[in-house]
Amino acid sequence: MQLTVYYNRDDEWLIEKLKAYAYAERKSVSAVVLTALQAYFETGKPLEEGKTLPSPPPSSPAPAAGTESKPRKRGKKKGA
Numbered sequence: 001m002q003l004t005v006y007y008n009r010d011d012e013w014l015i016e017k018l019k020a021y022a023y024a025e026r027k028s029v030s031a032v033v034l035t036a037l038q039a040y041f042e043t044g045k046p047l048e049e050g051k052t053l054p055s056p057p058p059s060s061p062a063p064a065a066g067t068e069s070k071p072r073k074r075g076k077k078k079g080a
Helices: 009-025 029-042
Strands: none
Touching: 009 029
């Protein structure tokens, strides 16, 4: 199964925590997400229709200049 996650700037703090935790535990980000989902649903508190997840903490400040991740450049194909 493949899952695409779309997030906005307000969610960036959570994505960064997720990446840091995955790196520290030497696991993939997807493994950490699945473990978190499994733990949540095993508590016997599944999401009910009409209910929402808790609100995130207040917006964090924008990252310092030059610390944003940049897309990787792809090299030219050989023989092209």
